[in-house]
Amino acid sequence: MSNNRFCEELTALLPRLRRFARGLTHDAADADDLCQQTVERALKSRQQWQEGTRLDAWVYRIMRNQWIDEVRARTRRSQTFAHEDEGETVGMAGDRDTENLVELGNIGRALARLPEEQREAVVLVLVEGFSYKEAAEIIGVPQGTLTSRLGRGREALMRELGETA
Amino acid sequence: MTVTNEELIAFADGELSGADAARVEVAVAADPVLASRIERERQLRARLRGHLDPVASEPVPESLSLMIAAAAAEDMEQDMIDTPPPAQTPPQAKTQPARVLDFAAARARRKAESKAAKPAQQTVPRRWGIGAAIAASLVLGLMLAPQFLGSSAVTERNGALVASGSLARGLDTQLASDEPDALRILSSFRRENGNYCRVYEAGATSGIACKFNGEWTLERTVASGKSESSEYRQAGSPVSELMTAAQNMAVGAPLNAAQERAARVDGWGR
Numbered sequence: 001m002s003n004n005r006f007c008e009e010l011t012a013l014l015p016r017l018r019r020f021a022r023g024l025t026h027d028a029a030d031a032d033d034l035c036q037q038t039v040e041r042a043l044k045s046r047q048q049w050q051e052g053t054r055l056d057a058w059v060y061r062i063m064r065n066q067w068i069d070e071v072r073a074r075t076r077r078s079q080t081f082a083h084e085d086e087g088e089t090v091g092m093a094g095d096r097d098t099e100n101l102v103e104l105g106n107i108g109r110a111l112a113r114l115p116e117e118q119r120e121a122v123v124l125v126l127v128e129g130f131s132y133k134e135a136a137e138i139i140g141v142p143q144g145t146l147t148s149r150l151g152r153g154r155e156a157l158m159r160e161l162g163e164t165a
Numbered sequence: 166m167t168v169t170n171e172e173l174i175a176f177a178d179g180e181l182s183g184a185d186a187a188r189v190e191v192a193v194a195a196d197p198v199l200a201s202r203i204e205r206e207r208q209l210r211a212r213l214r215g216h217l218d219p220v221a222s223e224p225v226p227e228s229l230s231l232m233i234a235a236a237a238a239e240d241m242e243q244d245m246i247d248t249p250p251p252a253q254t255p256p257q258a259k260t261q262p263a264r265v266l267d268f269a270a271a272r273a274r275r276k277a278e279s280k281a282a283k284p285a286q287q288t289v290p291r292r293w294g295i296g297a298a299i300a301a302s303l304v305l306g307l308m309l310a311p312q313f314l315g316s317s318a319v320t321e322r323n324g325a326l327v328a329s330g331s332l333a334r335g336l337d338t339q340l341a342s343d344e345p346d347a348l349r350i351l352s353s354f355r356r357e358n359g360n361y362c363r364v365y366e367a368g369a370t371s372g373i374a375c376k377f378n379g380e381w382t383l384e385r386t387v388a389s390g391k392s393e394s395s396e397y398r399q400a401g402s403p404v405s406e407l408m409t410a411a412q413n414m415a416v417g418a419p420l421n422a423a424q425e426r427a428a429r430v431d432g433w434g435r
Contacts, residue, residue, distance in 0.1 A: 007237035014229055019221040032226065039229055043236045107212045125178060126210045127217050132180055151174065157209060 006046050009055045010039070016128070020060060023123035024067045026112040034070070038063040057130070061138045064120060071116055110160035118153030121146055126154075168192045168199060177206035319383065328374055328381035336363055336374050336381045337433065340425050352408065353425050354415035361433040364411045371407050373414070376433040385410060 017038065021031035042049075042059050049058055111119060117139075124135040125146075136146035168176075168189050175181050176189040193199045320329045328336055335348035343350065351364040351371075362375035362384065372386040387403040411419075420428060428434070 004237055004240065007233050007240070011230055011233050014225040015221040015223075018223065018225065019217050022220045023217050031220070035226075035229060036232075039232055043233065046236070105216065107216045111213065111216070122213070123217075127213050132175075132178070147171075151171075154174070154206075154209065157213075158205065161209070161212070 005051070006049060006055070010042060010059065013056055013059060014039075016056065017059060017063060020063060020123065020128055021067075023111070023127055024064070024120060026108060030070075034063060034067055037066050041066065054134075057134055057138055060124070060128070060130075061140075064138055068116070106161060107157075110157050113160070114153050114156055118149050118156065121149040122153040122157065125150055173199060173202060174206065177203055177210075326383040326386065328383060332367060332374075333381050335367070336365065336376075338429065340422065340429065342422055351404070352411055353420040353428065354411060355417065355420070356414045357416050359434065361428055362411070362414060364407055366404065371404055373407060373411055376435070379435050384414075 014035075018031065018035055021034040021038070022028065025031045025034055038059065041062050045062075049055060111122070114122065120139060121135060124130045124138060125132065130138065132143050132147055132150075135150075136143040139146060141149075172181070172185070172189055173193075176186060176193075181189060193203055319332065320327050327333075332348065336350075339348055339350050341350045341353060347367060349366045351366060353361065353363045356362050356375060360375050360377050362373055363381075364373050365371065370386055370388055373384045374381040375384050376382075385407065387407060
């Protein structure tokens with residue numbers, strides 16, 4: 001029966017997972033891909049989930065790790081391209097991202113400009129409502145690291161929004 | 166009374182409890198500077214949520230729900246009580262190596278697949294043959310008995326679920342007055358078109374089956390909460406819901422014992 005429960009709970013989580021994916025990726029198409037891959041992976045590993053533990057934190061961790069892998073892969077790709085193009089700098093905040101940022105609005109832009117590690121901390125605590133402890137476990141860092149990333153992310157957002165408010 | 170910046174933030178994040186929270190609350194109430202800092206924190210949170218919450222209200226892409234439904238159905242096939250002989254057990258997906266795809270490849274793959282297949286069905290494994298619509302209904306609440314799905318007790322015909330094997334035999338032969346066995350008949354009735362229907366309870370599931378063209382078509386199937394896992398039990402009673410549904414389908418009163426016997430002799434109208 002536990003697997004049926006797993007599938008029911010996972011289905012119920014989908015709206016929140018989509019929100020988290022959008023927060024991480026700040027791009028609708030990337031978020032859809034991330035969700036797809038996260039659900040695939042969660043289903044594949046469903047035997048490893050322990051009933052009685054929080055499924056949301058478990059799936060968020062999968063999504064977060066999946067996204068970090070993707071970011072690293074992109075960084076590697078863009079470094080390769082940059083090398084081929086004789087040293088042109090194309091990074092995560094390259095052309096493609098800047099293009100998309102126009103549609104995001106102030107808060108979305110400010111969030112998108114945060115370093116990955118600050119953005120995930122901000123989204124997990126301020127949007128997804130996880131406690132410091134839970135968020136630290138999802139990311140896999142000590143709680144002190146989480147709170148300092150959260151603090152820096154928060155200050156950066158306040159600064160950016162302060163200018164436009 | 167001093168409040169550090171960390172404490173203030175922790176307070177805004179709901180991380181302080183009891184005496185600490187009370188202390189900060191008092192300080193904030195007494196100090197407009199602290200109060201405005203708390204207010205800015207709340208505004209930031211509200212703006213972030215205002216930006217991202219709409220995503221959670223969007224309809225979830227069907228491909229995601231179907232992917233989960235297909236997995237649920239797969240599990241049910243494996244969990245069923247009527248375990249098929251080992252030779253018939255399908256190979257386990259778990260032993261396959263994890264596919265690692267980057268986004269670009271995944272997108273390209275899906276584009277290629279969507280040309281060949283209907284988008285809603287593209288993520289449903291092909292080896293699961295009962296159909297995506299039924300798969301979706303599994304997760305959407307119409308839980309089928311794991312011991313029936315994939316076993317010989319339920320088969321699928323033109324998109325409808327039909328009783329076969331032990332379930333069909335039980336529906337044919339058992340009376341409501343019989344001692345509850347694996348199958349318990351709760352009520353029998355006739356519906357508007359004259360067909361006989363029976364409300365039954367079989368282990369983890371209950372349902373309404375109606376005899377049509379010589380077969381018991383499962384009109385409704387719900388988890389009755391009688392499985393070994395008590396967590397399954399929902400707030401409302403599925404059986405009382407079924408009885409209400411039966412009442413709405415029925416023409417006249419439920420069959421009494423004599424009428425039921427007569428109907429059985431008659432083969433339930435065949």
